[in-house]
Amino acid sequence: MFLKDYIGTVYKSSKSLLKGMKLTGYYFSHPKKILTEEYPDNRATLKMADRFRGEVVMPHDENNEHRCTGCQACEIACPNGTIKIITKQELQPDGKKKKAIDTFVYHLELCTMCNLCVVACPSDAIAMAQTFEHSVYDKKQLKKTLNKPGSKIMEGVE
Amino acid sequence: MAETEKMIFPAQLHQTADGGIVVSKLDDIINWARSNSLWPLVFGTSCCAIEMMSAADAKYDWSRFGFEVARATPRQADLIIVAGTIVMKMAPVLKRLYDQMPDPKYVIAMGACTISGGPFFYNTYSVVKGVDHVIPVDVYIPGCPPRPEALLHAMITLQEKIKNETYFGPSKTIEK
Amino acid sequence: MSLILDIGFAPFASGVHNWVYGMFGNTTIAMIVEMVIAGLSLLVFLVPLCFFLGYMERKVAAFMQMRLGPNRVGPHGSLQIVADTVKLLLKEGLTPDGSDKFLFNLAPIIVVITSMLVLAPIAFAKNFQIWDMSIGVLYVSSISSISVIGILMAGWSSYNKYSLLGAMRSGAQIVSYELSIGLSLISIVILTGSLRMSDIVMSQQNGWWLFKGHIPVIISFVIFIVASTAEINRAPFDLAEAEQELTAGFHTEYSGMKFAMFLLAEYINLFVVSAIAATLFLGGWMPFHIGSWEAFNHIMDFVPSSLWFMGKTFLIIFIIMWFRWTFPRLRVDQLLNLEWKYLLPISMVNILLVTVMAIMGWHF
Amino acid sequence: MTNEELKVSVSALYPAITFDETGEFLNAISSVAEFRSVMKTLRHNKELEFDFLFCLTCIDWKTHLMMVYHLMSKTHKHVLVLKVKLDDTKDPQIESVADIWKTAIFHEREVFDLFGVNFKNHPDMRRILLDESWDGFPLRKNYVDENMISI
Amino acid sequence: MSLLGAPEVTEDGEFIINIGPQHPSTHGVLHLKVWLDGEMIKKVQPHLGYIHRSIEKMSESLSYRNFIFATSRMDYLSAHINNEACALTVEKGLQIEAPPRAQVIRIIMAELTRLSSHQLWWGCTGLDLGAVSPFFFAFREREAIMEIMEETCGARLTQNYMVPGGVMYDIHPNFQNRVKTVLKQIKENFKEYDQLLTGNVIFEGRTKGVGYLSPEDAISYGCTGPTARGSGVSCDIRKWFPYDGYEKVQFEEILGTGGDCYSRYMVRMAEMKQSVYIIEQLIDNIPEGDFQAKTKNVIKLPKGEFYQRVETARGELGVYIVSDGAASPYRIKYRSPNFSNLSALEHMATGAKIGDLVAIMATIDLVIPDVDR
Secondary structure, X not given: OHHHHHHHHHHHHHHHHHHHHHHHHHHHOOXXXXXXXXXXXXXXXXXXXXXXXXXXXXXXXXXXXXXXXXXXXXXXXXXXXXXXXXXEEEEOOOOOEEEEEEEEEEEOOOOOOOOHHHHHOOOOXXXXXXXXXXXXXXXXXXXXXXXXXXXXXXXXXX | OOOOOOOOOOOEEEEEOOEEEEEOOHHHHHHXXXXXXXXXXXXXXXHHHHHHHHHHOOOOOHHHHOOOOOEOOHHHOOEEEEEOXXXXXXXXXXXXXXXXXXXXXXXXXXXXXXXXXXXXOOOOOOEOOOHHHOOOOOEEEOOOOOOHHHHHHXXXXXXXXXXXXXXXXXXXXXXX | OHHHHHHHHHHHHHHHHHHHHHHOOOHHHHHHHHHHHHHHHHHHHHHHHHHHHHHHHHHHHHHHOOOOOOOOOOHHHOOHHHHHHHHHHHOOOOOOOOOOHHHHHHHHHHHHHHHHHOOOOOEEEOXXXXXXXXXXXXXXXXXXXXXXXXXXXXXXXXXXXXHHHHHHHHHXXXXXXXXXXXXXXXXHHHHHOOOOHHHHHHOOOOOOHHHHOHXXXXXXXXXXXXXXXXXXXXXXXXXXXXXXHHOOHHHOOOOHHHHHHHHHHHHHHHHHHHHHHHHHHOOOOOOOOOOOOHHHHHHHHHOOHHHHHHHHHHHHHHHHHHHHOOOOOOOHXXXXXXXXXXXXXXXXXXXXXXXXXXXXXXXX | OOHHHHHHHHHHHOOOOEEEOOOOOEEEXXXXXXXXXHHHHHHHOOOOOOOEEEEEEEEEOOOOEEXXXXXXXXXXXXXXXXXXXXXXXOOOEEEOOOOOOOOHHHHHHHHHHHHOOEEEOOOXXXXXXXOOOOOOOOOOXXXXXXXXXXX | OOOOOOOEEOOOOOEXXXXXXXXHHHOEEOEEEEEEEOOEEEEEEEEOOOOOOOHHHHHOOOOOOOOHHHHOOOOHHHHHHHHHHHHHHHHHXXXXXXXXXXXXXXXXXXXXXXXXXXXXXXXXXXXXXOOOHHHHHHHHHHHHHHHHHHHHHOOOOOOOOEEOOEEOOOOOOOHHHHHHHHHHHHHHHHHHHHHHHHOOHHHHHHHXXXXXXXXXXXXXXXXXHHHHHOOOOOOOHHHHOXXXXXXXXXXXXXXXXXXXXXXXXXXXXXXHHHHHHHHHHHHOOOOOOOOEOOOOOOOOOOOXXXXXXXXXXXXXXXXXXXXXXXXXOOEEEEEOHHHHHHHOHHHHHOOOEHHHHHHHHHHHOOOHHHHHO
């Protein structure tokens, strides 16, 4: 009886081990099952999902105009102070003064890509971009100004 | 990323009458070896560690670059990827691990928490606001957490930095 | 190319031998010079071999795990290990405070030297053997267990608790598994009637022991593979350096060059045990022959003996790598259970069977 | 048991306990003196049998601290929240329940760490999350940290 | 690496080693002080706090919309479920309910999260026990789920998809098809999991009878999730206190009997199948309608206390909000599953071997940032 158990154990154990080896052996002999995407070589074809959140950008049109009114809704919505908006008073043609953005400071090093600012924005001035290659040698370069130099607000955006 | 083509060996073939001689600079070979054999220390504190694991998995597979030899002991590691928040209690440990690593050693700060405290920058009492307060950092990758591809990009960026080092003589500076 | 290898090897070895002895009248000097030449040529042979084994290991692992493995450094990543080695050579070698500096630095050297010593009686090709001693098998089994001294030394001198635990595990492991290795080797010695490696190879002229020795030899072959995997500390028996338990076990404190020597020793060991298994069970450099199929045997003879040897060795290396990338690690008590409850009793019964078989002349 | 039945059976045992039913669960407010015996009864009484302490925490109401114990019975499937008011904010003290529910060992250490409540007869009263040398109790409302940056 | 350098041997000849804070088997930064007698563990003392990020304090100064994002970083493997718990608590305070479409999306997302979390756990269990290949097999399916997440939520790991009152935006048009293909693939690959690890004699030897936790101790230590269910303690919040319409779907609460590592392992393996089953029921029946209930721009909870329990991949997460009527919570307490589960480690590991400690930690499935918060 003891011997039967003993041989049974040896048999069962060896079988379970061989089962595992069969699986790894199968994948070894089927190189077509390899899943690897070769990242730096596939950059031409690599496409992120539409909703992928890589960084906050402020789209400008061809006239170097953006849609940001400087309402600071995004600044309030941001949970960790990633966005700082510095506003200025701009003289309108009709002589009135109007609030406009001076600099839209965006701290990429703090940003968690939570999308709350984009949701909060009433005028769709900011969006999430699909870029992700942000590596830098110097941390200071991660502090970005989103409005391009000399840009101004689009007509009709309140 | 300036060059994406694969560099086989940092040398030129010098043509002579019968055959050729492979000519190379010692600096180039050293940098080639170092940059292509970055063994990371297994060091992940939070979410970014999962993306670091993803970078090792079959889809992204950082073993293509020779990074897959993750060492559990700092003595055998060349690179420490700080993946996750560093808090006050952890900072001395991180410093110690860094000191235990043999030269040359490199640091990648992965994710917002590591670079600056990120989501935990404001109103927290225990988070170190940037790992560069503790150890010197070579490459920063923002993101929360960055994609595995972003980590690979950071490692390639680091490789480029290493390739511009000089073993004999002053170091060159590069802009990125 | 392969033909040149085969024809070239044997005359080359004897040519060097004759030349050296002719050059120096004094045989002592001639012997020393020959030893140096043999040692150097071994090194020249071993370093690329270890590069290849390292490369192979990574590629095998990668393919079993559905990934590509190294492919960016050199053609198909083949220079990856070269880069690793150059880097390790240039890396700072730390000796921790509080460690026993002499032993700490000596340990990797001992490990490498012992693993290289075992190469001496192995026949790499027809008539190509460094030292065909009369006690070949005994020599192999005794020298191979010395490497544990290096590991114990490394673990003890590091002044690190993980290292110490790893070294102790390694000690227990080698002491146990040495028994089954010895017993499984003895079964071949019984069948051959000689401890000399060349005799063992020659005895397999008509068929390899694995095929003509019936079931007992197959059992001892399996036991040998399992036990030798354990003896060279490879997964699933890598308790001495269990990464998840002891960070890096006995070599936790080693860095740079000294760590590279442990890696080198690991691969030499892997090669050595596979080579011994190939010699003893798969006929060494003997080509594959089937009884009376003259035409077939003739074709087989055409393949050079060195290729036969390497082919068999690498087959076994692959199997050992296959183990590593499939199985979970054993626990200490499981490890000892496996040896003392299963491998040892089975190999003892097996020896009995082999002896009966040899006496009755049941093998072909 | 429903909240109403719970209220009846608990107040039958301890008439001094007051109840508050504004929330989802039944809140029972006990005094510090009675606290330990209340907890023992809640755990061991066959009808109540609160064997699962799923949440243990503290609230700093500036004037006083409030210990909150969320208790649940696996057998009877009812939930009770027991609260104890600690008036002494300088050196708040309360009996430990670590021997009744082992999960309290960690949770009480956490409360000690972040609120500075001292648990009497706790097997291992040390800080758990912060350094031993940490100054102050960060979740108190009056905690000031000059390193802390506010938005 | 050891934090304290010098070898420490107690008077009884016990050997003290420090596992962590940085160690491959602790899955993060946990420091375990282990008293050893040879290979045998005499005592384990967990030292926490190496990733204590003061999320509770931070949340006290964030608005009810903003505090959710930080909880993704607690148990980052069940980020969705953590966010869901917070959203549900706020909804409870506002006395609103997410629209049916949002509820179904939430359940599908939560189950996908659970699936991916368990897959990662499975790979890491293999890795901890010394088998490297399971890690890659597990990540194959996990990556497929991550892709779905990315497509719909916009991020792979910390999705931040839940908002009070529903979900942030509607599912991606591809969502249903993709989920179905991935589920099909996953169901096929369960066989491979069994081949590689479940039936393996070494694996069984390393987990069977190791780290025993009795049902009474499991309850007393406050263990929840698969850790407690492995001991046969019924504690699935989805069954006990259904939320987000879990009462409408059919699934089984998996209960183990052994109380050992193997039992906990089997519970998780079976739970994966249950998650697939839940998603299969819902994926074709996502009701039409709004994905978000109307909420005010600035959410203010009424005065009072709100407690919401959900079942994450690791056990019961409780979100306890004390509100004083302001726009940000007065006090938030996260009752994290791992914190309680970890407290049982000492009980389980005493008398085991070092190798067992790794197996036990693997099957408790610790996520350290969730312990420390």
